[in-house]
Amino acid sequence: MPKAKTKTAYWSQIRKKAPKVPDITCPAIDSVLNKLEKQVDRALTMRQFKMIERKLEKLRTANEKLRESGIYWHDACKNTVRDLLGKKKMR
Numbered sequence: 001m002p003k004a005k006t007k008t009a010y011w012s013q014i015r016k017k018a019p020k021v022p023d024i025t026c027p028a029i030d031s032v033l034n035k036l037e038k039q040v041d042r043a044l045t046m047r048q049f050k051m052i053e054r055k056l057e058k059l060r061t062a063n064e065k066l067r068e069s070g071i072y073w074h075d076a077c078k079n080t081v082r083d084l085l086g087k088k089k090m091r
Contacts, residue, residue, distance in 0.1 A: 007085035011078065021070065025063050029056050 033053055040049050 007081055010085060011081050014077065021067075024067075025046070026060055029060050034055065043046075 033056060036044060036049055036052055040046050
């Protein structure tokens with residue numbers, strides 16, 4: 001019979017395999033928009049800028065939802081491990 005793991009060891013094993021959370025992308029999106037806005041009337045029409053802006057804003061929203069989803073699943077898994085292996089709080 002395999003040796004029972006502590007909840008901390010079990011949780012650590014799960015977290016070790018998790019991908020790293022990327023940095024927040026909103027500042028990068030803002031930087032691209034600012035640079036593109038300066039190109040309006042030179043190499044970029046306002047219509048082209050607005051089209052790019054809409055696409056980047058959709059990307060910003062998708063990134064935020066993805067980050068929220070990751071936080072939800074992290075917390076749900078952490079709570080499940082705690083519930084299965086004991087009620088003591090985990091870090």
